[in-house]
Amino acid sequence: xxxxxxxxxxxxxxxxxxxxxxxxxxxxxxxxxxxxxxxxxxxxxxxxxxxxxxxxxxxxxxxxxxxxxxxxxxxxxxxxxxxxxxxxxxxxxxxxxxxxxxxxxxxxxxxxxxxxxxxxxxxxxxxxxxxxxxxxxxxxxxxxxxxxxxxxxxxxxxxxxxxxxxxxxxxxxxxxxxxxxxxxxxxxxxxxxxx
Numbered sequence: 001x002x003x004x005x006x007x008x009x010x011x012x013x014x015x016x017x018x019x020x021x022x023x024x025x026x027x028x029x030x031x032x033x034x035x036x037x038x039x040x041x042x043x044x045x046x047x048x049x050x051x052x053x054x055x056x057x058x059x060x061x062x063x064x065x066x067x068x069x070x071x072x073x074x075x076x077x078x079x080x081x082x083x084x085x086x087x088x089x090x091x092x093x094x095x096x097x098x099x100x101x102x103x104x105x106x107x108x109x110x111x112x113x114x115x116x117x118x119x120x121x122x123x124x125x126x127x128x129x130x131x132x133x134x135x136x137x138x139x140x141x142x143x144x145x146x147x148x149x150x151x152x153x154x155x156x157x158x159x160x161x162x163x164x165x166x167x168x169x170x171x172x173x174x175x176x177x178x179x180x181x182x183x184x185x186x187x188x189x190x191x192x193x194x195x
Contacts (some may be wrong), residue, residue: 038193039088039112041140042121043132047155051121051180052089055190083194088115112145117193124154124168124177151176151192158182 040048112118118140122133133152140146154168158179165177176192178185 035084035086036116037086037088037114038117038119039115040119040121041112041136041150042155043123043126043136046121046123046132047180048121049089051119051153051155051178052087054180054183054186056087087119088112112140112143112148115145115148118145118148118150119153119189119193120150121153121155121180122175123156124164125156125159129154129168130171151189153178153189155180158184 040052042048120133120136122129122136126132137146140148140150152172152175154172154175154177156179157165157177158181160168168175169177176185176189178189180186
């Protein structure tokens with residue numbers, strides 16, 4: 001059994017190395033073409049893939065479960081002034097991410113190092129919203145990514161009542177309010193990303 005586990009581990013390591021090399025090649029090509037990269041980050045199940053689909057009219061897999069996205073997905077976005085942006089959807093973070101998982105996700109998280117902008121998506125309807133935001137910020141700091149500009153997006157805004165919206169607006173005045181499911185607030189987000 002131990003030998004079988006070692007074989008699986010070796011195979012996974014080889015696949016991750018190959019994936020890392022392909023991503024490196026793609027990053028180099030984007031840099032050469034001067035295309036900017038925006039990465040969608042956030043706590044797991046915050047609606048990152050749904051937001052990617054809404055922003056880029058894509059059909060990336062979305063699911064209401066932990067780690068529905070394990071591999072980085074990228075899509076191109078065009079802005080009116082003939083600007084292009086590569087948008088990358090990344091694996092969802094969790095509080096106190098174990099070191100082993102952090103290492104396993106390293107290949108997918110490396111895409112963040114090439115990002116010019118991070119779009120931090122948080123689920124506004126979660127009772128632990130502030131802890132989840134803090135957890136993501138802590139992980140970004142541990143990865144050495146605090147220097148990258150970011151936009152905080154409170155997703156699932158359509159699920160909140162008037163009082164909840166007002167309270168969150170006061171608590172997080174710089175956050176953008178969006179519903180990836182309905183498209184509410186999307187124009188404001190796209191303008192902020194373009195700026």
